Amino acid sequence: xxxxxxxxxxxxxxxxxxxxxxxxxxxxxxxxxxxxxxxxxxxxxxxxxxxxxxxxxxxxxxxxxxxxxxxxxxxxxxxxxxxxxxxxxxxxxxxxxxxxxxxxxxxxxxxxxxxxxxxxxxxxxxxxxxxxxxxxxxxxxxxxxxxxxxxxxxxxxxxxxxxxxxxxxxxxxxxxxxxxxxxxxxxxxxxxxxxxxxxxxxxxxxxxxxxxx
Amino acid sequence: xxxxxxxxxxxxxxxxxxxxxxxxxxxxxxxxxxxxxxxxxxxxxxxxxxxxxxxxxxxxxxxxxxxxxxxxxxxxxxxxxxxxxxxxxxxxxxxxxxxxxxxxxxxxxxxxxxxxxxxxxxxxxxxxxxxxxxxxxxxxxxxxxxxxxxxxxxxxxxxxxxxxxxxxxxxxxxxxxxxxxxxxxxxxxxxxxxxxxxxxxxxxxxxxxxxxx
DNA sequence: ATCAACATACTACCGGGTATGTTGTCAATG
DNA sequence: CATTGACAACATACCCGGTAGTATGTTGAT
Numbered sequence: 195x196x197x198x199x200x201x202x203x204x205x206x207x208x209x210x211x212x213x214x215x216x217x218x219x220x221x222x223x224x225x226x227x228x229x230x231x232x233x234x235x236x237x238x239x240x241x242x243x244x245x246x247x248x249x250x251x252x253x254x255x256x257x258x259x260x261x262x263x264x265x266x267x268x269x270x271x272x273x274x275x276x277x278x279x280x281x282x283x284x285x286x287x288x289x290x291x292x293x294x295x296x297x298x299x300x301x302x303x304x305x306x307x308x309x310x311x312x313x314x315x316x317x318x319x320x321x322x323x324x325x326x327x328x329x330x331x332x333x334x335x336x337x338x339x340x341x342x343x344x345x346x347x348x349x350x351x352x353x354x355x356x357x358x359x360x361x362x363x364x365x366x367x368x369x370x371x372x373x374x375x376x377x378x379x380x381x382x383x384x385x386x387x388x389x390x391x392x393x394x395x396x397x398x399x400x401x402x403x404x405x406x407x
Numbered sequence: 408x409x410x411x412x413x414x415x416x417x418x419x420x421x422x423x424x425x426x427x428x429x430x431x432x433x434x435x436x437x438x439x440x441x442x443x444x445x446x447x448x449x450x451x452x453x454x455x456x457x458x459x460x461x462x463x464x465x466x467x468x469x470x471x472x473x474x475x476x477x478x479x480x481x482x483x484x485x486x487x488x489x490x491x492x493x494x495x496x497x498x499x500x501x502x503x504x505x506x507x508x509x510x511x512x513x514x515x516x517x518x519x520x521x522x523x524x525x526x527x528x529x530x531x532x533x534x535x536x537x538x539x540x541x542x543x544x545x546x547x548x549x550x551x552x553x554x555x556x557x558x559x560x561x562x563x564x565x566x567x568x569x570x571x572x573x574x575x576x577x578x579x580x581x582x583x584x585x586x587x588x589x590x591x592x593x594x595x596x597x598x599x600x601x602x603x604x605x606x607x608x609x610x611x612x613x614x615x616x617x618x619x620x
Numbered sequence: 621a622t623c624a625a626c627a628t629a630c631t632a633c634c635g636g637g638t639a640t641g642t643t644g645t646c647a648a649t650g
Numbered sequence: 651c652a653t654t655g656a657c658a659a660c661a662t663a664c665c666c667g668g669t670a671g672t673a674t675g676t677t678g679a680t
Contacts, residue, residue: 206625220525224437227669239671240627249670308584312433353603360585361578361607368577371521390566394574398611419659440635452637453661462636 207245207255209235214242215256215298223253223305250319254326257306260299261329267292272336278343279350279401285340286366286395290388293369301370303330334359341399351400358399365395420458420468422448427455428469428511436466436518463532467539470519473512474542480505485549491556492563492614498553499579499608503601506582514583516543547572554612564613571612578608 213235217226228249232238246252271284293300307330309315310323338359344350352358368391376383393404423444430444441462445451459465484497506513520543522528523536551572557563565571581604589596606617 221527222435222437222525224435225527228671229669238627241625243671244625247671308435312435314434314438352607357600357603358607361581361604364577364581364584365574365611368574371577372573387570390570391574394565394571394611397613398578398607400610441637442635451661454659456637457659460637 210242210245210252211256211259212298214252215260215302218253218256218305219298219301223302223309228252250316251322253302253306254319254322256299256302257326258329260296260303261326261333263296263299264289264292264303264333265329268336277349278340278347282337282340282344283392283396285337286362286392287388289337290366290369290391291384293367294373294384294387297370297373300367304367304370334363337362344399344401349401362395362399365398366391423455423458423465424469424472425511427465428473428515431466431469431518432511432514436515436522441465463529464535466515466519467532467535469512469515470539471542473509473516474539474546476509476512477502477505477516477546478542481549490562491553491560495550495553495557496605496609498550499575499605500601502550503579503582503604504597506580507586507597507600510583510586513580517580517583547576550575557612557614562614574611575608578611579604 210231214226214231217231217234220226221230228239228242231252232242235241242252246255267288268285271281271288274281274284306323306326310327315323338355341350341352341358341362342355345352345355369387373387397403426448427439427444430439430447433439434443441452441455444465445455448454455465459468480501481498484494484501487494487497519536519539523540528536551568554563554565554571554575555568558565558568582600586600610616
């Protein structure tokens with residue numbers, strides 16, 4: 195599930211990506227130095243600058259990898275037939291699981307969105323970031339259309355779709371901010387957490403109590 | 408509502424606080440420079456360092472001011488009699504409104520919590536930050552006890568109280584991340600947003616549909 | 621022998637912090 | 651009532667550590 199290589203075919207870059215993701219997660223983009231990332235790899239800057247032209251490009255590639263993993267994860271259930279609410283429940287559970295299992299990458303995605311919205315990008319980086327944001331928007335639209343369809347089918351009810359989408363994503367993303375892996379943790383433990391989060395989001399969106407599965 | 412002076416009695420510091428809050432909100436703590444804050448005040452570093460010994464202390468004081476405003480805001484309804492769910496609904500609405508109306512300060516509180524949890528503080532600052540975190544925990548406990556009581560009274564249902572508290576706060580805090588003030592906005596518009604957010608959180612916590620008021 | 625994949629050494633600059641002016645106010649004093 | 655001295659509230663000038671980025675080795679594989 196943490197396959198950075200899959201859409202990459204590029205082993206040396208994958209190691210750098212993982213280390214960078216963890217570094218950016220721990221200290222944030224601005225407070226992370228390239229030397230930090232290199233040190234956590236037991237290497238030096240030269241290695242990183244050989245593969246990435248700048249710190250911003252490295253960050254952007256972590257962002258991209260995170261989004262790629264998300265798209266890949268929901269792909270199997272994305273076009274599944276049946277009522278929208280069933281599709282949404284599966285997609286939501288997968289997405290929430292991604293936040294837990296690939297947390298470092300997803301925190302970079304989160305911070306990347308914030309950096310973009312704050313306009314904290316140089317004009318050159320702006321173009322690359324805009325592409326990444328379009329990717330994220332496309333991903334968001336999949337969920338938005340699912341809950342819109344579920345509302346049309348009478349399985350959800352909420353007022354403003356924009357607000358509903360925001361609240362839904364924040365709920366599903368919330369493990370990014372409070373989940374910390376425990377040594378003895380099993381897949382079942384994680385699924386239990388995901389279950390609670392998805393249940394909260396579903397009820398919040400006005401869905402009935404777990405009729406679909 | 409945006410009275411920084413109230414618990415301060417110190418006008419010059421209040422101006423610095425506001426400017427710092429906005430700066431920290433826009434670029435984040437690490438990427439904000441003291442010169443940035445000073446520039447936004449039409450001044451220079453000297454002014455700020457005359458009132459605050461370091462950047463971290465300035466940040467901590469913005470944090471403190473934000474928490475003070477939150478405590479003051481919920482004070483009137485905090486010990487109100489009647490069923491817990493009614494108290495919670497009012498507290499939740501007030502808290503959510505705070506996120507909108509005093510957004511710059513609340514984003515600093517948010518980032519302060521993150522910095523603390525990441526351990527991105529020097530040993531000296533650690534002590535001050537610990538006090539601030541205790542304040543925030545005390546604030547959180549007020550809400551936690553409210554939803555716990557509401558569950559005992561049969562008006563809410565959820566499994567893990569810890570997760571429920573996290574999801575509740577993230578939902579109520581969410582305007583921090585997507586709300587942007589519009590020029591033509593009225594108090595009614597804001598209250599409409601707050602209403603939707605609180606309704607989402609209430610349903611998420613398993614409350615019935617607005618029977619209490 | 622060439623080149624990818626690094627390491628090393630170096631530069632330039634930004635930003636936190638400090639040391640040192642400058643100015644207005646206000647209180648005490650002769 | 652004018653003077654002076656002290657101090658708060660800043661501004662200016664400077665230092666210095668850290669960091670992004672670059673330029674230049676070095677080495678192993680093909």
